[in-house]
Amino acid sequence: MKHPFTYEIIYSSRKTLAIQITAEGNVKVRAPQNCPKSSIDRFLKEKEAWVLKYVDKAKQHPQPSSQPLTAGERNHYIKIARDIFAQKTSYYASIMHVSYGRISIREQKTRWGSCSSKGNLNYNWRLIFAPEEVVDYIVVHELAHRKEMNHSPAFYAIVEAILPNYKACQKWLRENGGALWNRGGSKGV
Numbered sequence: 001m002k003h004p005f006t007y008e009i010i011y012s013s014r015k016t017l018a019i020q021i022t023a024e025g026n027v028k029v030r031a032p033q034n035c036p037k038s039s040i041d042r043f044l045k046e047k048e049a050w051v052l053k054y055v056d057k058a059k060q061h062p063q064p065s066s067q068p069l070t071a072g073e074r075n076h077y078i079k080i081a082r083d084i085f086a087q088k089t090s091y092y093a094s095i096m097h098v099s100y101g102r103i104s105i106r107e108q109k110t111r112w113g114s115c116s117s118k119g120n121l122n123y124n125w126r127l128i129f130a131p132e133e134v135v136d137y138i139v140v141h142e143l144a145h146r147k148e149m150n151h152s153p154a155f156y157a158i159v160e161a162i163l164p165n166y167k168a169c170q171k172w173l174r175e176n177g178g179a180l181w182n183r184g185g186s187k188g189v
C-alpha cells in the first residue's frame with residue numbers, strides 16, 4: 001500500500017503500534033516484532049489525516065530537538081534565515097519608514113539581533129526555530145533602533161505601535177530562548 005508520506009518502521013518488543021512524528025516532520029512507526037506489513041498499512045491509513053497534519057506543521061515550524069545538526073542542515077537553516085530576515089526587514093522597514101544597511105546572519109549566544117549606528121543589522125539564525133511573531137519582534141526591535149538608539153519608553157512606543165503584543169514575545173524569549181540552542185552547538189557562522 002502506498003502512503004502519502006514516507007516513514008520508517010522501528011520494530012521492538014512493544015505490544016502495540018504507535019506513530020511518532022519527529023520535530024523535523026519525519027514519520028516513525030513503532031511496531032511489535034513480527035507485526036505484519038498489512039497491519040501497519042491499515043494503521044497508517046487510519047492515521048493518515050492526522051499524520052499529514054502534523055508532518056505539515058512540523059515542516060513549517062521546525063522545532064529544535066536534541067540531535068546535533070549536520071553541517072548540511074545547519075547551512076540549510078542559515079540560508080532559510082537569510083531569506084526570512086531579508087524579507088521581514090524589508091517589509092517592516094517600509095512600514096516603519098526607516099532605512100537600513102547590510103544584513104548579517106550570526107550565531108551569538110548572548111544576543112538575538114543588533115543594529116549598528118550605520119544601520120547594519122545582525123540577526124541570530126536560531127530565531128527561525130521560534131514562533132513567527134517572535135522573529136517579527138526582533139526585526140521590529142532592531143529597526144526601531146534606527147529611530148532610537150536606546151531602550152527608552154520612546155523606543156518601546158515605536159515597537160508597540162507596530163507590534164502591540166511585543167511583550168508576549170519578550171516573555172517567550174526569556175522563557176524559551178535557551179531551548180533554541182538545543183541543536184547544533186555554538187560554533188560561529
Ligand SMILES: [Zn+2]
Binds near residue numbers: 141145150151
Ligand atoms: Zn535593542
